Amino acid sequence: EPEVTQTPSHQVTQMGQEVILRCVPISNHLYFYWYRQILGQKVEFLVSFYNNEISEKSEIFDDQFSVERPDGSNFTLKIRSTKLEDSAMYFCASTLNYGYTFGSGTRLTVV
Amino acid sequence: QKEVEQNSGPLSVPEGAIASLNCTYSDRGSQSFFWYRQYSGKSPELIMFIYSNGDKEDGRFTAQLNKASQYVSLLIRDSQPSDSATYLCAVITPSNSGYALNFGKGTSLLVTP
Numbered sequence: 001e002p003e004v005t006q007t008p009s010h011q012v013t014q015m016g017q018e019v020i021l022r023c024v025p026i027s028n029h030l031y032f033y034w035y036r037q038i039l040g041q042k043v044e045f046l047v048s049f050y051n052n053e054i055s056e057k058s059e060i061f062d063d064q065f066s067v068e069r070p071d072g073s074n075f076t077l078k079i080r081s082t083k084l085e086d087s088a089m090y091f092c093a094s095t096l097n098y099g100y101t102f103g104s105g106t107r108l109t110v111v
Numbered sequence: 112q113k114e115v116e117q118n119s120g121p122l123s124v125p126e127g128a129i130a131s132l133n134c135t136y137s138d139r140g141s142q143s144f145f146w147y148r149q150y151s152g153k154s155p156e157l158i159m160f161i162y163s164n165g166d167k168e169d170g171r172f173t174a175q176l177n178k179a180s181q182y183v184s185l186l187i188r189d190s191q192p193s194d195s196a197t198y199l200c201a202v203i204t205p206s207n208s209g210y211a212l213n214f215g216k217g218t219s220l221l222v223t224p
Contacts, residue, residue: 031210033211041216042199042214043155045211056206093212100157101157102155102156103154105154
């Protein structure tokens with residue numbers, strides 16, 4: 001069964017550093033998403049991406065965040081100048097219509 | 112503010128029993144409803160989705176939707192210890208720009224042998 005692949009599975013970074021989280025969506029999917037889940041809290045929508053541009057973003061997705069699909073297969077989330085409160089699981093998801101498939105996630109720890 | 116509400120639990124049921132999980136949502140424009148299962152430290156896995164009022168069955172799982180009451184539920188028949196997980200209700204309320212999933216906080220289910 002096709003999978004959404006995320007790398008790395010765990011990233012530790014120092015506060016103020018930039019991180020890039022990577023995702024390879026399912027190849028024929030058209031919509032791509034990033035969600036995050038702070039420990040013990042609900043899964044929160046960050047951003048959706050369609051046709052090489054952001055289609056929707058939440059209040060969380062401020063200027064600190066950016067997304068890119070650099071080469072037609074990878075989908076990246078960049079977090080500039082990380083803060084302690086950015087520590088969370090970050091999930092990439094893709095869909096052709098409504099059937100979202102989530103990747104296994106990247107656990108980001110900011111120290 | 113679009114809200115999706117679930118009891119946090121834990122809901123404890125004995126093995127072989129029916130587990131009933133409930134979810135309410137605030138936006139009447141919501142159109143699509145999803146149940147995900149999430150094991151600790153793992154990503155959400157889609158169990159099933161429902162769009163129309165009524166029941167939808169898939170194996171041991173039945174989703175029920177009542178748009179008038181803004182209520183969606185998930186029944187798990189013949190519960191197994193492996194069903195112990197957090198169950199997430201998620202709703203799509205289409206907007207001009209997207210179809211993002213809006214999740215509830217989840218209900219923790221514990222199936223005891």
